[in-house]
Amino acid sequence: MPSPKRLGKAERRRQILLALRMSPHVRVTELAARFGVTTETVRRDMDALGAEGLLTRAHGGASAPVPGHRDMHERRLERxxxxxxxxxxxxxxxxxxxxxxxxxxxxxxxxxxxxxxxxxxxxxxxxxxxxxxxxxxxxxxxxxxxxxxxxxxxxxxxxxxxxxxxxxxxxxxxxxxxxxxxxxxxxxxxxxxxxxxxxxxxxxxxxxxxxxxxxxxxxxxxxxxxxxxxxxxxxxxxxxxxxxxxxxxxxxxxxxxxxxxxxxxxx
Missing domain, CATH: 3.40.50.1360 (Rossmann fold)
Known part of the structure; x- marks a missing residue:
């Protein structure tokens, strides 16, 4: 994986979506540390991806939406x-x-x-x-x-x-x-x-x-x-x-x- 400091906006957002394929929830603070950027930068990335329907903001981070049905997605955000x-x-x-x-x-x-x-x-x-x-x-x-x-x-x-x-x-x-x-x-x-x-x-x-x-x-x-x-x-x-x-x-x-x-x- 390239050095976090070399990640551009597009690559950083691609990495966020990749992380969501591996985990039901990713946290802003963890991604900020991983990418070597501020939490505000990660939040802006998540807001942009959320506006495209590619993730859902929740619990200090983001979760991947489940296509076609929100029930399981909602359960993943609980407890x-x-x-x-x-x-x-x-x-x-x-x-x-x-x-x-x-x-x-x-x-x-x-x-x-x-x-x-x-x-x-x-x-x-x-x-x-x-x-x-x-x-x-x-x-x-x-x-x-x-x-x-x-x-x-x-x-x-x-x-x-x-x-x-x-x-x-x-x-x-x-x-x-x-x-x-x-x-x-x-x-x-x-x-x-x-x-x-x-x-x-x-x-x-x-x-x-x-x-x-x-x-x-x-x-x-x-x-x-x-x-x-x-x-x-x-x-x-x-x-x-x-x-x-x-x-x-x-x-x-x-x-x-x-x-x-x-x-x-x-x-």
């Missing part, structure tokens, strides 16, 4: 720190040589990013284009992307063909998200995601759900797993007493430590 925290912590459960399945979602994408940054040597099977792209940046990871019907609003593959493909593999663990966790268990709001998640669960020796506390008590149309089928719940805060009783044995509830205490070393 960013929590999702990063859960993703990094969940990555500490993965060891070199593991085979895993990862479903589509904003939190599982952060999990994939943590694995990529740690250069964990894994074989990952996914239905998420974003997970595949993020984890695929690591030379240590082998990625297999399920075929099927593409949902541009979720950047994900769903359908019978995808489930049949996933059924052809047996893996050490699956890492899944969920739209809600309540008395009915884990439920999903996106059509087709429930079948993908259930298939991944069947093909995995261990199931690990990454669900933040904002989703506790919520129930949606499609059931993914009953409370007794969850396996391990990785979250950011202890569930309330009522939900804890429903989870019970054999579900293991693990609360992620604060971000500065999270490790990605397999320990």
């Amino acid at each position: 960013v720190t929590i999702r990063e925290q859960l993703g990094r912590f969940a990555a500490s459960f993965v060891s070199d040589g593991d085979t895993i399945m990862i479903d589509a979602g904003t939190t599982t994408m952060e999990f994939a990013r943590a694995l990529s940054l740690a250069e964990r040597r894994v074989t990952a099977i996914t239905n998420s284009l974003q997970v595949a792209m993020v984890l695929g940046q690591s030379r240590a990871a082998r990625i297999r992307l399920a075929p099927g019907t593409y949902m541009p609003e979720e950047a994900a593959i769903v359908g019978t063909e995808a489930c049949e493909y996933l059924s052809g593999y047996n893996v050490d663990a699956c890492y899944l998200g969920g739209a809600g966790l309540g008395e009915k268990g884990v439920t999903e709001i996106v059509e087709g995601f429930d079948a993908i998640k259930r298939t991944m669960m069947r093909q995995s020796a261990e199931c690990r759900f990454l669900i933040d506390s904002s989703k506790f008590g919520r129930t949606f149309l499609s059931r993914v797993a009953e409370c007794s089928e969850i396996g391990t719940l990785i979250t950011d805060a202890p569930p309330g007493a009522a939900l804890t009783r429903l989870l019970g044995h054999p579900t293991q509830v693990i609360v992620a430590p604060p971000p500065n205490e999270t490790r990605i070393d397999g320990a």
Whole structure:
């Protein structure tokens, strides 16, 4: 990469868009340091790119818009720190040589990013284009992307063909998200995601759900797993007493430590 001081306006803006292909959110201060310019310069660059519809300004930086659907884009801007925290912590459960399945979602994408940054040597099977792209940046990871019907609003593959493909593999663990966790268990709001998640669960020796506390008590149309089928719940805060009783044995509830205490070393 050329020296930051040599970047012209056009190249600097191209680099911003390139960074957004690798991350759901980029920060003004980090880009200013990277390019060797002031934060005001980066903000002007982002304003210009935003006016062209190439990014969306938010949270002290910018995010890439998701074509054709704002729902996932909006979710990516919510509870960013929590999702990063859960993703990094969940990555500490993965060891070199593991085979895993990862479903589509904003939190599982952060999990994939943590694995990529740690250069964990894994074989990952996914239905998420974003997970595949993020984890695929690591030379240590082998990625297999399920075929099927593409949902541009979720950047994900769903359908019978995808489930049949996933059924052809047996893996050490699956890492899944969920739209809600309540008395009915884990439920999903996106059509087709429930079948993908259930298939991944069947093909995995261990199931690990990454669900933040904002989703506790919520129930949606499609059931993914009953409370007794969850396996391990990785979250950011202890569930309330009522939900804890429903989870019970054999579900293991693990609360992620604060971000500065999270490790990605397999320990």
